Amino acid sequence: MFARASLIAAGLAIGLGAFMSTPAEAHRRWLLPSMTVFAGDEATASVDAAVSNQLFVFEHHALALDNLAITGPDGQTVQPTIIGSGKYRSAFDVPLKKQGTYRIALTSEGLMGFYELNGQRQRWRGTREEISKIPAGATNVQINESISRTETFVSLGTPNDTALKPIGHGVEMIPVTHPTDLAAGEPAVMRFLFDGQPAAGLEIEFVEGGTRYRDNDGAQKLTTDAKGEVTLNVKDAGMYYLETTKSVDGKEGQPGRRASYTGVLEFLPS
Amino acid sequence: MRKTIAFLATGLIATPAVAGEMTVNVEIPRLRVAEYHKPYVAVWVENEAGQAVANLKVWYDVDMRNAEGTKWLPDMRTWWRRTGRTLKMPVNGVSGPTQGPGRYALKFRDGVRPLGKLAPGAYKLRIEAAREVGGRETLAIPFQWPPRGTQTGSAQGQSELGAVSLILKP
Numbered sequence: 001m002f003a004r005a006s007l008i009a010a011g012l013a014i015g016l017g018a019f020m021s022t023p024a025e026a027h028r029r030w031l032l033p034s035m036t037v038f039a040g041d042e043a044t045a046s047v048d049a050a051v052s053n054q055l056f057v058f059e060h061h062a063l064a065l066d067n068l069a070i071t072g073p074d075g076q077t078v079q080p081t082i083i084g085s086g087k088y089r090s091a092f093d094v095p096l097k098k099q100g101t102y103r104i105a106l107t108s109e110g111l112m113g114f115y116e117l118n119g120q121r122q123r124w125r126g127t128r129e130e131i132s133k134i135p136a137g138a139t140n141v142q143i144n145e146s147i148s149r150t151e152t153f154v155s156l157g158t159p160n161d162t163a164l165k166p167i168g169h170g171v172e173m174i175p176v177t178h179p180t181d182l183a184a185g186e187p188a189v190m191r192f193l194f195d196g197q198p199a200a201g202l203e204i205e206f207v208e209g210g211t212r213y214r215d216n217d218g219a220q221k222l223t224t225d226a227k228g229e230v231t232l233n234v235k236d237a238g239m240y241y242l243e244t245t246k247s248v249d250g251k252e253g254q255p256g257r258r259a260s261y262t263g264v265l266e267f268l269p270s
Numbered sequence: 271m272r273k274t275i276a277f278l279a280t281g282l283i284a285t286p287a288v289a290g291e292m293t294v295n296v297e298i299p300r301l302r303v304a305e306y307h308k309p310y311v312a313v314w315v316e317n318e319a320g321q322a323v324a325n326l327k328v329w330y331d332v333d334m335r336n337a338e339g340t341k342w343l344p345d346m347r348t349w350w351r352r353t354g355r356t357l358k359m360p361v362n363g364v365s366g367p368t369q370g371p372g373r374y375a376l377k378f379r380d381g382v383r384p385l386g387k388l389a390p391g392a393y394k395l396r397i398e399a400a401r402e403v404g405g406r407e408t409l410a411i412p413f414q415w416p417p418r419g420t421q422t423g424s425a426q427g428q429s430e431l432g433a434v435s436l437i438l439k440p
Contacts, residue, residue: 040340158355268347
């Protein structure tokens with residue numbers, strides 16, 4: 001076991017860079033709600049889930065809805081109505097029956113990588129516990145854990161904060177300015193956490209939707225301060241996308257970790 | 271009965287300690303558009319901090335089945351963020367059906383719902399209109415309360431609202 005752990009560490013030092021830059025990472029993953037502000041006793045938010053280059057155009061592939069987690073205003077899980085998945089997008093409805101804010105998230109996590117056995121390169125995918133099942137003779141073991149969270153927020157009536165509580169795992173965005181009370185021309189503050197702790201120095205890419213209609217995507221590159229916070233400033237109302245990634249090198253035989261977060265926020269005219 | 275008369279009589283002579291009447295004149299313009307829906311209109315009073323202190327009027331589709339009309343209330347964005355989203359519609363004495371193009375005079379009295387008792391200070395009368403398949407416009411008329419003598423203020427809308435005026439009387 002000790003020997004294998006060392007091999008993982010050695011493999012990570014060499015192979016991390018190569019592992020991180022898979023082509024899929026150039027794309028943007030998003031959950032796009034029909035609207036973020038709803039009124040009345042009940043309403044329905046319709047959400048599209050896709051991976052694309054252009055925001056918010058269905059042009060690459062649908063996002064699978066296997067790990068959809070919707071938290072209602074009372075902290076309880078809300079069951080969506082899955083409409084289905086086409087080539088370019090998945091779609092689902094979220095019934096809003098309680099007043100307050102809903103956090104809609106797609107999460108994924110898992111470990112994957114490679115090792116060599118008898119001169120053959122083997123692909124590996126599994127859980128943290130399953131690492132011990134890698135054959136004892138494996139060499140050049142390169143395993144990384146990846147955690148991703150793709151989110152958006154909607155409110156029925158008066159927004160509340162119950163669904164916004166940190167989960168404490170991977171990268172999360174904890175809105176300081178309420179995520180369904182955003183207006184163009186008003187600065188919005190968002191705090192980023194990594195495993196529940198403020199993530200300082202995190203690079204955030206912040207992009208307005210409708211990139212297809214602009215020559216330059218106009219992405220704002222922001223960096224979180226000591227409290228893990230960034231301030232979002234937008235001139236025009238619209239749907240906005242933000243993305244960040246935190247990587248931690250593997251130490252003492254532990255796999256490296258790569259946690260990513262993408263979110264969609266709506267800024268309305270003030 | 272006699273007491274009431276006595277009170278009214280003195281009120282006519284002396285300056286009343288508690289008084290104040292507010293008339294809001296709202297014009298909804300006639301628009302030449304392919305698909306016309308009467309606008310949703312909200313009239314409210316804001317204090318200097320921008321907080322809504324009195325909801326005076328909300329015109330929306332009150333009669334739609336299953337309260338479907340409430341669906342478009344957030345289109346009055348400023349009103350919605352300030353106060354609308356915390357209300358359970360309809361609100362007695364405040365909400366009413368949408369109105370077509372024309373001029374409307376709305377009267378409110380100090381100490382009487384929905385204006386209620388306003389503390390002395392600087393305020394803004396806010397009017398916001400939003401129309402289905404249309405636009406949105408907000409206007410503001412600043413005023414001091416209580417009024418010293420008759421005072422008027424006005425604002426001119428450019429799209430969803432026409433002339434709006436505020437007349438205050440002690």
